[in-house]
Amino acid sequence: MPTSHDARVLVAVSDGTPSDYGADVVEAIESSLDATVLHKRGAVATEYLREIGPTLDCVVVVSHRTDCVENLVSETRDVPLIVYGNEVPSVPVDEVVATDGGTDLLARRVSERIERERERNALAEANAKLSALNTYTEELTACQSVEEVSDTVVSAVTNALGHGRCVLALRDGDEFYPHGHTLEGEVNVRLDIDQGIAGRTYRTGETQIVGDYRSDPDRARDVAVRSVVSVPISDVGVLQVTTDREEAFDRQDAEFLEIVSSHAAEALARLEREADLRVERDRLHYFFDGIRSPAVYVESRNGDEPVLTEINTAYEALFGSEGLGKPVSDAFPTETERDLFGSEGPAEVVHRDITRETVDGPADLTVGVVPVPLSGVEAAAFGLYAADIEFP
Template structure:
């Protein structure tokens, strides 16, 4: 808070409170006020310790000023509290003082009272802060004495003992009363010691405190920290045993040196270019820096720990050359499996069987997923936690180095594979760098040279687009280069490029080259033949559409007129010629309908969705006159198809199976006839696709090559277009349909197999 005085004003009359706050802040620029009209709300500020003084009214509806004082004192017993009230009486003043208010001031008319109030606030806070500072100083002095009074004795100006406490007497191994009055230089037969004598003399002569740290002559090997405080009439001497601290500091210095040395090893490991060199460095470090005499490094290789290097003093039979990782009772194997280091003080107290019976203690530390470092000693408890931590630090450095070497090895292999891929990929590839809007060639693969006709050594360093872009497309090339420079990846964009055989169509893919933001690969996939096929299919679709329009309009309209006239004629007269005419007209109607279906279903499928085979089959079955036939579904599959046209395909296959499967009676095992047929639908087992099979009479071998021909039928009433429509829809999807081999011993009926179908294993299908 600095010099500012934060005053909490509590008064149920907000106008009075705000007025008081205003005048207090005017009276002193150090005063900052917080106004509350509710004592309970005001207590929150006291609890937070955010105020230096409370100024409170006495008469308030929630609680009076003295009750509020009691609440404040429970939280802040010494916080200045001034009762500033308009209800003044000696009784209230006496009660307030007895309750422990810091000051009492009665409200009066006029503004002079606020200057008085500000003065009293300043005095109260000053006294409060001074008392707190004094308390803190006392506490600090108390803590100082607690720290420096381990052992104490006092000398007069003649070096004679005036006081010796119990701890000092214990150290000197004497009775305090026996040495009082004796000269410290003569009191002990071993002498005082030159360092201590010189320190006492210096303190007396300079009258300045002296602190030394030296080995005791009374107890050799014990180090003391001695603080000497002089006065005109003698010395006060405080001392404590710091032997353990010095040993810890010494060990800390030693550990620090080892850690620094291990960090240097990490730098040396960078120069290692093989894993074996790193393993050798690990053993060398363990011997020279960690002072481990007997140690090994066992690397993991296909489930086995194989010894890679050992200390010079380890005999050939002092370690296991190979240890399966799953071996029980083996410390190295367990450390590798669990990924945690272990420290065993006495191997004879465990079920571990060491390579040599003389080994008594062991330290095992995994080196990541690569190996295990192990050190052994012929002495029990040959290693401590510091050794473990240092060995773990060494293992971390070794693991990092192994990771680097293995990564570099993999990168080299990857570069080699990539170079081979770059050289042998059948598509044209060029690596280039974007300079402004120009694509500067860095390298090309042989396929690029073959397709575009430009050798690599001719176009390297030049702008690629100058060689392969048609003259009118340079603006498009610059736009593509700008997109690649922004970091965009071009995925399958159709472009036209100039090749040795003229302009051809390509799909362009780009990918960053990894050598800088402006470098990229461009892969050209030749789709010229595909585009030509698409154009042919588009023309085919246009012709089919024109044909469908002709059939729909030029044939359907006259046929509808004939059918209508036939109905009138049948009502007006009777003739034996009417029935044949009606059948012929119906036959013509069926032919026209099938021709329309054939024309429309033969168009190329543009959009497909995942659809469930079983769901589409059930829907198609419901729209076909199945008579007494049955449908059986095996395992389901999700097929990529146009739902409506897929359903049309299945309807035609089902209709064909029902019509041909029930036209003639089939003998059952009992000799009776069975006019029904069962149709089965399911996915193919050996390839992507599905089948539709029936147990009807089947297709004669000499007719199988003709069943998909337009107009071919074995029925007098058939149009011969049903299976032709099936083949057209399959072709439109890019599928292949064929009749399966029916000459197998267990084969009956007809089985249509649809292959080259896109089948999804785990995908939500339209149902």
């Protein structure tokens, strides 16, 4: 039988019944479920349910009076309500348990109802987290800076888990620095990468769930924290959520953070690749500025046909700029160029002789193609044009 530990059950009876009426129900539920059972009467029970209904797991009505059941049903909202009696009430309830089954049967029904409700709530919570994750994954894909990634991750975590204290710390040399957080004020606290639960998370590469921070051997600071869940972000940092309640996090919370962390790691890696690509593009820019011969650069992404992406001043002066930004098949007028710069172009340096129309008329030229590996690009190549020069 499900245990339903830590459950809170309200046993309600109507006014005018004996003072010990329902006591056997209370005793049976307490002993069977290890639950906290609240025993209230009449209007007091209704008012109690109205005020703290969301904290209850189940309501058991031990009364034959229709008005008592009706009043309670109007206040239950999403709290399951079971009637222990021999008559079916005129208002809809979750279940009716006949008294001839005894209080043991009632206790089992209450336990089963609580477990089903908890499973349903857990599924709803998981779906809510998944919806939030889908939303924030799309936002992470569009982030253009480390700060945007940090802010997006922190928002995703705090909105989905409902805990306000979240820190995304990235490695900076031999220290962690909090790039994103929801802590009060400006936080510039740095922590050595081998210190605290963050250091343990980073060092082991494994998620840490801490139920009592005060007794953890790697406790690094004297702060009002009781529970911690800490997950690595690849090899670049750590994502942590904390609260002042003990045993606040479970494996489901950790799994959600692990998914968020993996998306954050990919977003950060993408930004790093794009930064490398910008450096390479800068070098390409200097290359074009410095060379006197006509030069081009073509690249292919996502399996598409290569595109004429860059031309230098000498190329534009000799051929014009009409082909810039077009696929290779449209950018170059000769079959030889289209073959050399196309998707099936050479894997090594080659050169070919061509005759091509220039601003001064047809000219015999030699075109050399140099394939180059670049970050974030599937295929790329430089092209150089010259007359009366032999390429190796």
